[in-house]
Amino acid sequence: MFPTIQIVETKDIQEAIEMVLNGKVDAYYNAQIIVEQYLINNLITGLKSVSQQTFPAIGIHILTNKNKPVLHSVIEKGLKSITKEEKIAIIQKWLNVNIKKHSIIFTNEEVIYLNKKNNIAMCIDPNWMPFEKIKNNKHIGIAADYMKIFEEKIGIPIELVQTKTWSQSLEYAKNRKCDILSLAMATPNRKEYMNFRTPYLVVPVVLITKANVPYVTDLRYLNNKKIGIQKDYALYELIRGKYPKINIVEVKDLEEGFNKVKKGELFGQISSNISASHLFQTKFIGSLQITGAIDEKWELAVAVRNDDLILLNIFQKAISTLKEDSKQNILNKWISIKYEKGFDYDLLWKIIFIFVVIILLFIYKHILLNRHNKELQIAQERIKELNTTLERRVKKRTKSLELKTLELEELNNTLDIKSKEETSKRKQQEQLLIQQSRLADMGEMISMIAHQWRQPLSAVSLIIQNIHLTYTFGKLDEKYLFVQTQKAKTLTEQMSKTINDFRDFFKPNKKKSNFSLHAAIQQTITLIDDSFRHNEIEIIRNLKDDVMVYGFSNELSQVILNILVNSKDALVENKTKNPYINIRLEKDTKYGKISISDNAGGIEHKILDKIFEPYFTTKESHNGTGLGLYMSKMIVEQNMHGKLSVENTPDGAKFCISIPIHQTNTDK
Incomplete structure (x- = not known):
C-alpha cells in the first residue's frame, strides 16, 4: 500500500520503543491499547500515541482447532454473552484508566479517545436567536439545549469559545481553535476544513418584506431586487448560485437586515421562519411580514474538524440517539417565549386612526345608502308608471298580432293548397316524362325484336317450304314431318323467349x-x-x-x-x-x-x-x-x-x- 516506507522488524515492543526513543526509526506501528499500556507502565513521557484511520482496526481473535466445531461454538457464544459493563471493567483493570459511563455504546478506540480528551472546544454564532447566542458569557438558545444533551451522552465537557461574530467563529474553525461548530450548514467551502453528518435541525427558509408586499411564489420574480443575507451564511452561496439575477446584500446580522427592509433600503431579507418569528415578537410587530417560502431548507448539523474522524463518529452516535419528543420540547421552549414590552404609543395612534377611518367610512356609507334609497323609491314609482303604459301597449299590440296571425294562417292555407297543386302537377309531368321515355325505349326494343326474329322467321319459312316440296315429290313421311316440326317448334320457342325477355325488361x-x-x-x-x-x-x-x-x-x-x-x-x-x-x-x-x-x-x-x-x-x-x-x-x-x-x-x-x-x- 505504501511502497516508499521502509519497514524495520523488531523482536518485541521494548526493542521497538527504544529504537524510536534513540531516533533509529521514525515511528512504531501497533494497536493503540498495547502502546498506551506500555507507555503508562514504563513511565515513558517522551512519546505519544496518535490515532489514525488509514488502516482498519486490528481484530484480536481466539483460535480453535478446526476439527473441534463444538468448542468453536461454545467460545463464540461465550464472547457474545460478555456485557458492555464487563468489557469496561476488563479495560479499566488492565489499562489503569478511569472509564466514564456513557449512554452510547462506543468502540474501545472511542472510549480511549474520550478518556484522553479533557474537553471539546465549541464555536457558535454569537447573535442568532432563538437558535443560539452568547449572553453573559454563556451559550443560550436551541443549539445550547442540544449541546447539553450531547455533553451528557458523550460524558466530557463541551466548552464555549468566545467570538464576536459568525465570521470570526468560521475563522477559528479553520485555524483549529474550535473542535466543532454547534449549528452549521454544509457548503463546499466549509467541507474543506469541517466534516458534517446528519442534520439534527431542519428549518424552512422564508422571505421577509414590508407588510404591503404581495405574496412571492418564486424568487425568480425578484430579478435585480436587493435581498439581504447574513454575512458568511451558507444560504448566501446557495441563493447566489440558484438565482444569479438577484442583487444579494450581506448584512451583519438578522436585526440589521430587518431594519434595512423596514427603511426601504432592502426589498427583503432571507431568514429562517423561526428567527423571523422571534424578531416579529420582540422588535418588529406589524411592520414586516413573511411574504414567501423558499424551496431551500436550512439543514443544520454539528460540524466537526475534518482531521478528527473519531470525534465525528462520536457526535454521529449522539445525534442518532435523539428522540423526537426531546426535539419538539426544545423547539416549543424557545418558539413560544413571550416578551414583556413597554407601551407602544405609535401603535395606539395607528389603531385610533384606523378606528376613526372606519367610523367615517360607516357614516359616509350610511349617507350614500339613504341617497340610494330615495333614488330607488323614485325609480320604483317610474317603473310602476311605465309598467301601466306598457300593459296598455301590449294589449293593443296583442290584438294587432292576433289579426296578423289570422291573415298569416289564411295565407299559409292558400300556399299549402297551391303547393299541393304544384306538387301534383310536377308528379304528373314526371310520370309523363317516364311514360315518354318508356315509349321511346319500347320503340327501340321493337326494332331490336325485329332483328332478333328475322333469322328464326326465315328458318321457319324455309322449313315450311321444305315440307311443301317434300310433299310435292311424294317423299313426305311421318319421321320427316316430325323432325321438321320439332325444328319449327324450337325456333318458335326461341322467339317466344325473346318476347318474354323484353317483357321482363320493361316490367x-x-x-x-x-x-x-x-x-x-x-x-x-x-x-x-x-x-x-x-x-x-x-x-x-x-x-x-x-x-x-x-x-x-x-x-x-x-x-x-x-x-x-x-x-x-x-x-x-x-x-x-x-x-x-x-x-x-x-x-x-x-x-x-x-x-x-x-x-x-x-x-x-x-x-x-x-x-x-x-x-x-x-x-x-x-x-x-x-x-x-x-x-x-x-x-x-x-x-x-x-x-x-x-x-x-x-x-x-x-x-x-x-x-x-x-x-x-x-x-x-
Missing part, C-alpha cells in the same frame, strides 16, 4: 332487392347482341369483379341499355371503322363502378354538360325524345343513390356509373 320492379351488377350487364347485352352484330359492332366485356348492390335491377338495365343504344347510334351515324363498345366492371371499398366507352369520336365540348337535361337530343326529332339520359340520371342518382357522369376520351365518349355497395335494405 317495373315492385320492391328493391340485392342484385348482381354482372348479371344486369349480361341481361342487357343479351337483349341487344343481335342488333349490334348486325351493325358489326364489337362489345368488349371486362367484367372481372362481381358486385352486389341494393335497388331495382330492371331500372339499372334500362340505364345501361340507353347508354349502349346511344353509343350504337353514334357509331352507325359516324360510320366508324372497326366500331367497338368497351364495358368494364370494377369495385372499390364503397362503390361498384360500371364504365361504358366507345370509339365514336366523343361528344362536342359545348354540349357535354347539357346531355342530361330533359328533351335535349342531338338526333333527328323522329329518332330521339331527349329523355333517355335524363331518366337514366334520375334512376342512378335518386333511386339508387349513386352517380352518373360522362367524359370524353381520345377515342370517344365514356359514361361512368357508380352504385354504393353497402346500401341497407331500407329505402332512404
Whole structure:
C-alpha cells in the first residue's frame, strides 16, 4: 500500500520503543491499547500515541482447532454473552484508566479517545436567536439545549469559545481553535476544513418584506431586487448560485437586515421562519411580514474538524440517539417565549386612526345608502308608471298580432293548397316524362325484336317450304314431318323467349332487392347482341369483379341499355371503322363502378354538360325524345343513390356509373 516506507522488524515492543526513543526509526506501528499500556507502565513521557484511520482496526481473535466445531461454538457464544459493563471493567483493570459511563455504546478506540480528551472546544454564532447566542458569557438558545444533551451522552465537557461574530467563529474553525461548530450548514467551502453528518435541525427558509408586499411564489420574480443575507451564511452561496439575477446584500446580522427592509433600503431579507418569528415578537410587530417560502431548507448539523474522524463518529452516535419528543420540547421552549414590552404609543395612534377611518367610512356609507334609497323609491314609482303604459301597449299590440296571425294562417292555407297543386302537377309531368321515355325505349326494343326474329322467321319459312316440296315429290313421311316440326317448334320457342325477355325488361320492379351488377350487364347485352352484330359492332366485356348492390335491377338495365343504344347510334351515324363498345366492371371499398366507352369520336365540348337535361337530343326529332339520359340520371342518382357522369376520351365518349355497395335494405 505504501511502497516508499521502509519497514524495520523488531523482536518485541521494548526493542521497538527504544529504537524510536534513540531516533533509529521514525515511528512504531501497533494497536493503540498495547502502546498506551506500555507507555503508562514504563513511565515513558517522551512519546505519544496518535490515532489514525488509514488502516482498519486490528481484530484480536481466539483460535480453535478446526476439527473441534463444538468448542468453536461454545467460545463464540461465550464472547457474545460478555456485557458492555464487563468489557469496561476488563479495560479499566488492565489499562489503569478511569472509564466514564456513557449512554452510547462506543468502540474501545472511542472510549480511549474520550478518556484522553479533557474537553471539546465549541464555536457558535454569537447573535442568532432563538437558535443560539452568547449572553453573559454563556451559550443560550436551541443549539445550547442540544449541546447539553450531547455533553451528557458523550460524558466530557463541551466548552464555549468566545467570538464576536459568525465570521470570526468560521475563522477559528479553520485555524483549529474550535473542535466543532454547534449549528452549521454544509457548503463546499466549509467541507474543506469541517466534516458534517446528519442534520439534527431542519428549518424552512422564508422571505421577509414590508407588510404591503404581495405574496412571492418564486424568487425568480425578484430579478435585480436587493435581498439581504447574513454575512458568511451558507444560504448566501446557495441563493447566489440558484438565482444569479438577484442583487444579494450581506448584512451583519438578522436585526440589521430587518431594519434595512423596514427603511426601504432592502426589498427583503432571507431568514429562517423561526428567527423571523422571534424578531416579529420582540422588535418588529406589524411592520414586516413573511411574504414567501423558499424551496431551500436550512439543514443544520454539528460540524466537526475534518482531521478528527473519531470525534465525528462520536457526535454521529449522539445525534442518532435523539428522540423526537426531546426535539419538539426544545423547539416549543424557545418558539413560544413571550416578551414583556413597554407601551407602544405609535401603535395606539395607528389603531385610533384606523378606528376613526372606519367610523367615517360607516357614516359616509350610511349617507350614500339613504341617497340610494330615495333614488330607488323614485325609480320604483317610474317603473310602476311605465309598467301601466306598457300593459296598455301590449294589449293593443296583442290584438294587432292576433289579426296578423289570422291573415298569416289564411295565407299559409292558400300556399299549402297551391303547393299541393304544384306538387301534383310536377308528379304528373314526371310520370309523363317516364311514360315518354318508356315509349321511346319500347320503340327501340321493337326494332331490336325485329332483328332478333328475322333469322328464326326465315328458318321457319324455309322449313315450311321444305315440307311443301317434300310433299310435292311424294317423299313426305311421318319421321320427316316430325323432325321438321320439332325444328319449327324450337325456333318458335326461341322467339317466344325473346318476347318474354323484353317483357321482363320493361316490367317495373315492385320492391328493391340485392342484385348482381354482372348479371344486369349480361341481361342487357343479351337483349341487344343481335342488333349490334348486325351493325358489326364489337362489345368488349371486362367484367372481372362481381358486385352486389341494393335497388331495382330492371331500372339499372334500362340505364345501361340507353347508354349502349346511344353509343350504337353514334357509331352507325359516324360510320366508324372497326366500331367497338368497351364495358368494364370494377369495385372499390364503397362503390361498384360500371364504365361504358366507345370509339365514336366523343361528344362536342359545348354540349357535354347539357346531355342530361330533359328533351335535349342531338338526333333527328323522329329518332330521339331527349329523355333517355335524363331518366337514366334520375334512376342512378335518386333511386339508387349513386352517380352518373360522362367524359370524353381520345377515342370517344365514356359514361361512368357508380352504385354504393353497402346500401341497407331500407329505402332512404
